[in-house]
Amino acid sequence: MRELRTCPVTGRTVLINEGWWAAPTPPPPPPDLCPLCHFSHPPIATAEGLRVLPHPNPALGIEGNPRPIQEAGQVRMEAVGAHELIFGDHAGINHGAALRLGRQRIQDLRRDKRLRGFRLACRLIPGHHPVWQLWAFPFELRPSAPASWRDHQLEAGKNVLHRGEGTLAMPAWAPRVPFELWLLRDQGRAGFEAEDPSNIAELLTKILPALQQRVGAVPIDLVVEEGEPWRLELLPALKGDSLLEAATGIPVHGTSPEAALQFLRQS
Ligand SMILES: [Zn+2]
Numbered sequence: 001m002r003e004l005r006t007c008p009v010t011g012r013t014v015l016i017n018e019g020w021w022a023a024p025t026p027p028p029p030p031p032d033l034c035p036l037c038h039f040s041h042p043p044i045a046t047a048e049g050l051r052v053l054p055h056p057n058p059a060l061g062i063e064g065n066p067r068p069i070q071e072a073g074q075v076r077m078e079a080v081g082a083h084e085l086i087f088g089d090h091a092g093i094n095h096g097a098a099l100r101l102g103r104q105r106i107q108d109l110r111r112d113k114r115l116r117g118f119r120l121a122c123r124l125i126p127g128h129h130p131v132w133q134l135w136a137f138p139f140e141l142r143p144s145a146p147a148s149w150r151d152h153q154l155e156a157g158k159n160v161l162h163r164g165e166g167t168l169a170m171p172a173w174a175p176r177v178p179f180e181l182w183l184l185r186d187q188g189r190a191g192f193e194a195e196d197p198s199n200i201a202e203l204l205t206k207i208l209p210a211l212q213q214r215v216g217a218v219p220i221d222l223v224v225e226e227g228e229p230w231r232l233e234l235l236p237a238l239k240g241d242s243l244l245e246a247a248t249g250i251p252v253h254g255t256s257p258e259a260a261l262q263f264l265r266q267s
Contacts, residue, residue, distance in 0.1 A: 066138030
């Protein structure tokens with residue numbers, strides 16, 4: 001089977017070719033001294049056993065003026081923003097608490113009028129200290145289109161992996177990596193800041209162990225993607241290393257969403 005799929009929500013195109021098998025990327029071994037367990041800094045905020053700390057080497061810094069600078073036809077600006085870490089104990093993390101705290105931090109950071117685009121994500125690496133990261137940018141990050149796609153899928157009564165309380169998990173229409181899953185509300189179009197993320201976090205807690213077991217001990221990225229509605233994307237590190245993707249930007253792999261669904265349902 002060879003198929004080119006364009007996602008109706010993100011506009012991304014993916015090439016799925018069953019002959020292209022993605023090899024799992026083994027996770028890096030945990031460091032001898034966990035940097036998070038040995039990171040002492042006064043927290044920016046705390047809640048439900050979690051702390052928010054500034055990243056020790058932030059991608060974006062709070063000092064500066066993000067005024068665009070025109071120079072010989074090019075534009076640049078100072079990378080003004082924020083880069084924070086949200087974590088608790090080494091052994092595990094309450095994702096609901098992390099998402100609630102992340103949402104509260106976004107609302108706090110919004111008071112700084114320079115900051116306009118926000119992103120929350122977590123790379124879960126087996127054996128490593130789980131930590132969410134928050135970035136604030138001096139411009140809006142482009143939100144996805146409305147997910148009427150979700151409503152069509154629901155009407156068709158297919159492609160749902162799991163239903164939670166007002167929530168559902170479904171494979172992405174055009175997955176960038178095998179087993180890319182989206183967790184989202186089953187109705188409404190609320191963005192991330194507009195509603196309590198607890199129900200989606202509960203669904204995540206149910207889905208994650210089964211997904212991890214099925215894909216093996218590879219890292220899984222969790223990304224809060226803004227849109228109408230917002231969603232939580234689960235991206236296992238099963239990325240192929242292809243020249244085609246380097247040349248075209250189009251991800252290529254061998255697992256269709258339908259095959260992924262069937263495989264995940266067997267667990
Ligand atoms: Zn640790």
